[in-house]
Amino acid sequence: GEDVEQSLFLSVREGDSSVINCTYTDSSSTYLYWYKQEPGAGLQLLTYIFSNMDMKQDQRLTVLLNKKDKHLSLRIADTQTGDSAIYFCAESWNSNSGYALNFGKGTSLLVTP
Amino acid sequence: KAGVTQTPRYLIKTRGQQVTLSCSPISGHRSVSWYQQTPGQGLQFLFEYFSETQRNKGNFPGRFSGRQFSNSRSEMNVSTLELGDSALYLCASSPTGGSTDTQYFGPGTRLTVL
Numbered sequence: 142g143e144d145v146e147q148s149l150f151l152s153v154r155e156g157d158s159s160v161i162n163c164t165y166t167d168s169s170s171t172y173l174y175w176y177k178q179e180p181g182a183g184l185q186l187l188t189y190i191f192s193n194m195d196m197k198q199d200q201r202l203t204v205l206l207n208k209k210d211k212h213l214s215l216r217i218a219d220t221q222t223g224d225s226a227i228y229f230c231a232e233s234w235n236s237n238s239g240y241a242l243n244f245g246k247g248t249s250l251l252v253t254p
Numbered sequence: 255k256a257g258v259t260q261t262p263r264y265l266i267k268t269r270g271q272q273v274t275l276s277c278s279p280i281s282g283h284r285s286v287s288w289y290q291q292t293p294g295q296g297l298q299f300l301f302e303y304f305s306e307t308q309r310n311k312g313n314f315p316g317r318f319s320g321r322q323f324s325n326s327r328s329e330m331n332v333s334t335l336e337l338g339d340s341a342l343y344l345c346a347s348s349p350t351g352g353s354t355d356t357q358y359f360g361p362g363t364r365l366t367v368l
Contacts, residue, residue, distance in 0.1 A: 171353040171354060172353070172354070172356070174356070176359070182361055182362075183258075183260075183344055183359040183360050183361040183362045184344065184346075184359040185359070186356060186357075186358060186359075189356055229297065231297075233353050240310070240351070240352070240353045241287060241299040241302060241310055241312065242287075242289075242297075242299065242346075242357060243299070244289075244296060244297035245296070246296040247296065
């Protein structure tokens with residue numbers, strides 16, 4: 142698929158909010174996802190949003206979706222040092238026979254004390 | 255439920271060899287997808303299997319192949335390894351692989367080609 146765009150780095154102080162932005166490409170995507178990857182680990186599903194929603198809140202996580210601009214954001218409230226990781230935005234893309242995930246390159250979040 | 259498991263976790267091979275990686279999905283999940291993660295290209299979709307059939311394939315050469323068994327476990331094979339095949343190979347499972355499913359990932363197999 143075409144490129145899903147994310148900024149590469151974000152640094153925040155512990156206790157502040159983090160906002161990670163993503164621009165996706167496929168307006169027909171059913172779901173949009175946020176995954177977290179810690180060093181040496183696989184991908185952990187953080188949250189997802191259905192394409193007909195504008196916002197979804199899940200504890201410290203808030204996802205905002207602007208379908209007109211194909212813009213997705215993930216806000217982490219009260220960011221902790223344990224939130225330091227790479228965050229991937231992903232859209233589902235459909236082929237004739239199935240679907241797969243199209244990922245951005247990931248945003249490295251560094252949380253400093 | 256146990257998560258997605260992948261074996262082995264680490265592998266070192268030399269150019270020209272072939273390698274087989276294994277993935278066991280979450281119990282009850284029938285769709286298994288494979289992704290390659292490299293620093294340069296990021297996460298790229300390899301292929302997806304459902305009920306022992308490959309349903310979807312990414313843009314990779316024929317050296318990359320896979321299969322799925324009747325218990326939904328999947329293997330992927332890379333023949334004639336190249337240095338550029340060094341990557342983290344991630345497997346993901348979902349109940350049906352449909353657009354309303356979410357995919358759950360394993361820890362990956364780190365392949366190093368020397």
